[in-house]
Amino acid sequence: MASKFFLVAQREYLTRVRKKAFIVLTLAVPLLIAAFGFFMVKIVQSDDDNTDVVEVRDESGLGLAARLVSTPQLRFVPSNVPLAQGKKAFQKAEHAGLLYLPTGLNPDQPTGVQFFGKGNISLRKQVSVENALNKAFSELKMQKSGLTEEQLNRLKAKVDLQAVSLDETGKEEDSNALVTSGLSYGLALLIYLFIFIYGVQIMRGIGEEKSSRIMEVMLSSVKPFDLMMGKIIGIAAVGLTQFLLWGILSTGATSVISSLATDTNNPKSEMAATANRSADTAEQSAGERFDKQIDKAGEQAPGGAISKAFDSLGKLPIGTILFGFIVYFLGGYLLYGALFGAIGAAVDDQTDTQQFMFPVTAPLVLSYIVSITVILRNPDGPLAFWMSIIPFTSPIAMVVRLPFGVPLWQLALSITLLIAGFIGTVWLAARIYRVGILMYGKKVTYREMSKWMFYKG
Amino acid sequence: MILEAIDVRKAYAAHVALDGVSLAIPEQSIFGLLGPNGAGKTSLIRIITQITGADSGEIRFRGQRLAPEHAVEVGYLPEERGLYKKMKVGEQLIYLARLRGLSRADAVARIKDWLERFDIKAWAEKNVEDLSKGMQQKVQFIATVLHEPKLIILDEPFSGFDPINANMLKDEILRLKQEGATIIFSTHRMESVEELCDHIALINRSRKVLDGPVKLIRNQFRSNTYELEGRSNNKFIVMHPDFEVLEHLELENGHFRDRIKLHDGVNSNDLLRYAIGQAEIHAFREVIPSINDIFIRRVRETMPESLLETANALL
Secondary structure, eight states, X not given: OHHHHHHHHHHHHHHHHTSHHHHHHXXXXXXXXXXXXXXXXXXXXXXXXXXXXXXXXXXXXXXXHHHOOOOSSEEEEEOOSOHHHHHHHHHHTTOSEEEEEOTTOOTTSOOXXXXXXXXXXXXXXXXXXXXXHHHHHHHHHHHHTTOOHHHHHHHOOOOOOOOEEXXXXXXXXXXXXXXXXXXXXXXXXXXXXXXXXXXXXXXXXXXXXXXXXXXXXXXXXXXXXXXXXXXXXXHHHHHHHHHHHHHHHHHHHHHHHHHHHHHHSOHHHHHHHHHHHHHOOTTOOHHHHHHHHHHHHHHIIIIIHHHXXXXXXHHSOHHHHHHHHHHHHHHXXXXXXXXXXXXXXXXXXXXXXXXXXHHHHHHHHHHHHHIIIIIHHOTTSHHHHHHHHSTTTHHHHHHHHGGGOOOHHHHHHHHHHHHHHXXXXXXXXXXXXXXXXXXXXXXXXXXXXXXXXXXXX | OOEEEEEEEEEOSSOEEEEEEEEEXXXXXXXXXXXXXXXXXXXXXXXXTTSSOOSEEEEEETTEEOOGGGGGGEEEEOSSOOOOTTSBHHHHHHHHHHHTTOOHHXXXXXXXXXXXXXXXXXGTTSBGGGSOHHHHHHHXXXXXXXXXXXXXXXXXXXXXXXXXXXXXXXXXXXXXXXXTOEEEEEESOGGGTTTTOSEEEEXXXXXXXXXXXXXXXXXXXXXXEEEEEEEOXXXXXOOOTTEEEEEEEEOGGGEEEEEEEEOTTOOHHHHHHHHHHHSEEEEEEEOOOOHHHHHHHHHHHHSOHHHHHHHHHHO
16 A cells, blocks of 8 residues: 555645646745845945945044044044034035034033934944944043053953853853854744645645545545545655755855855955055054954954854754754654644535634644743753653754753653654544545534544444 | 445444445446435445445455455445546546556556547646536546446446436446446436346335346336327227226327226236227337336335325325
8 A cells, every 4th residue: 555655645746846836936935035135235235335424523622533433334524614514514415424522521421422314323323433432432531541552452352252051061062152043943943834834735735635525536545544644745745845945046046146246346355455454553543453453343243253153053963953853843744734634634614724723733833932932042941841842842842952952861752752742643633534534514523523533444 | 246245234423324234246237226315325335445344244345355455446436526626637547547556557548548438538638627517527437447447336427417428428338347347326316227227226214125136126016007008089998897097198189098907817918909999009018117116115115104104294
């Protein structure tokens, strides 16, 4: 009978993969992702390219304007006209804003500083201006306290915080919380979406089969169990194909588009230029010194973060994560897919599915929400433990915990229970299925369905 | 015997569908499984096709206890017709044939034959949902017989067919029988199959009420009644102690039609001789009860008294 099961799965797979909707969706999603990436790159670039000019009207008499450090994104120029005129002047000059430092500004309690922007002032712009001001103020204060420039330089330290987590054995591990959480979240989302999208497809497929009345013909040559499992596995293969194609195509499309984007405008050369310029350390002014530091930070932020992310990825238990992901991905899909199938078989009318959908989708949605909130923050807490052991929630909860490291016994227990769980739901679904698919014109209740479990042959 | 059912019983939660039904279906025959809706025909068929199992009793296929490997020997056209709507006709037939153990190459060759025979070759690449109902019926019939089953079960086969296609189907069924297949017809419209069937079984209220070869059953239910048609210038009136007039109809221009029962020991020639003396005879034939009549009589006989009263009251 294995060959019949294979035939059923093959039909499910081929008819679905050849559907126009499948092909369109498979091509459209990577294009959307790539297009989205393209625009993000463009937006970031245009932000970087434009140097916002901010006029500074300094009436404080503290010489703050000179201390404001320009960056490639933000250039400060002194304004020589009074505030009232300046407000109009900066707009006429198409400058981004006007910074007003009032008279009698107290460096210890600087109040009354105003920033006038054209239109809406973006948070980023505001923060940059604030940062520049803060630095100017602290420099001013430090100089006032009598420190030399050299001492000042030595005082400034750029701290790169390295978070180290200790596991039970006391071994030190580099952990980059952001990368770990991101991975957890991504894997959980993938499983959640997969189970949901393709579980509903199982339900719909069986419902269609039932309403097209082909079941009797099918059942006279295929066992109901083979028919149901063939459908579940066939649809799983469709889903995996789609995810795989999405992965390959989005990577391809994104890399093509991003290379196109960077070709037209290469920001690296600019950076190299600034780096060269700042290599000349002998006669650097205070402003240039800051330029250099900011440039360095700017260089480090993207490049450094990515390489660090890869670093911390490498230090994660990748083998366990991959193994666990596959196990929970398939186990969770089988567990829920069987239940979705049972609903499709039991219900006559697609509109009646709602009442039965709820108890099936509730644990799924719950485990997803709890996982990305509570468990992500506290992956070793009691809630995380129990949810990653119980088969209905473990496919998502455990996958969220995996990148943070899970004791082997918990993993083994959870997987054992998951396997028992999906064998249980598949068995249950098969009993409902074989009765339900031939049952027409009856409104099904839970009581009815529970009776079906005990029907013979 | 290609198939035997021995004391088959099947009960659902609310009612008994089959109550100790036994049948024997000879090889290469056309067997009519007759009875009103809800009598238990479909339950019996689902047991024979192994969609469900019997609660007790046994089904034997050529002497062996029915087992999953016999499924490929059986072709089943259910009353509820259905195909995958979004699948192409050709592909669908290949799929169904392969599920019944045919290789792809065999299936393709046979499908080609059948589509030509039914004159729907041009539709092989069309989706099923684009076909007319009649054409879908043809496709379903092809799907039922494609794997050359020894036993073909057709549940209400003629419903949904126009007279031309119904005739075509009848011819195909007879040809399949000629080639060695056994066919079971299940229907509640008994008149539609009685001319085709060699054997019948009547099922009513979960029980078999009658079975056997059609000829034998009819002989058994013959009542020695004849129909006489003719014309007479005078009024045609049968007045003879040997004959009993059951019905007399006066038609135009002295034409008449009578149904006459012969008393025991009287021969049909006696009636004819008598009638020729009285009138110009146009037609003379024995009134043989239809299966439908037999069924109604039999059901009345087997009905419990109380039910009979209600039935009579209703009639």
